[in-house]
Amino acid sequence: MAKKGMELPMNIIAIAIIVILVLTLVILFATGMLTKLFKGTQQVSEAITPEELTAFKVGCQQACFTAQQLVKSKEEWQNSEYCTKNIMNGSSKLYCYNVTTCTKTISTGELGPRNCTS
Numbered sequence: 001m002a003k004k005g006m007e008l009p010m011n012i013i014a015i016a017i018i019v020i021l022v023l024t025l026v027i028l029f030a031t032g033m034l035t036k037l038f039k040g041t042q043q044v045s046e047a048i049t050p051e052e053l054t055a056f057k058v059g060c061q062q063a064c065f066t067a068q069q070l071v072k073s074k075e076e077w078q079n080s081e082y083c084t085k086n087i088m089n090g091s092s093k094l095y096c097y098n099v100t101t102c103t104k105t106i107s108t109g110e111l112g113p114r115n116c117t118s
Helices: 002-031 033-046 050-070 074-079
Strands: 086-089 092-095 104-106 109-111
Antiparallel strands (some): 086 092, 104 109
16 A cells, blocks of 8 residues: 555656656747757857858958959959858858949959859
């Protein structure tokens, strides 16, 4: 008889733990935190910080200035640091011509961001 008295509290404790775990998973799933729990760590390490983006933009402005001073043809423009410099933002690349507008007039016309990819 003393044994049955000890089984009841152990069963209640075990059931309470299971219920708490299930409720926690339901709440995480309902709020969308479950996917963030498993994918969030990877995305945080891959995303660029605001400071990195600012530094990248400054570097792009310098690359633009250099290209404006030195480039004499469309091929040189496409190979310039302005058109080739990039930073990884998650799973995609962000290029200078995406964050800074830069133009250069040469004898055959005006070069700009659209000329980097063509």
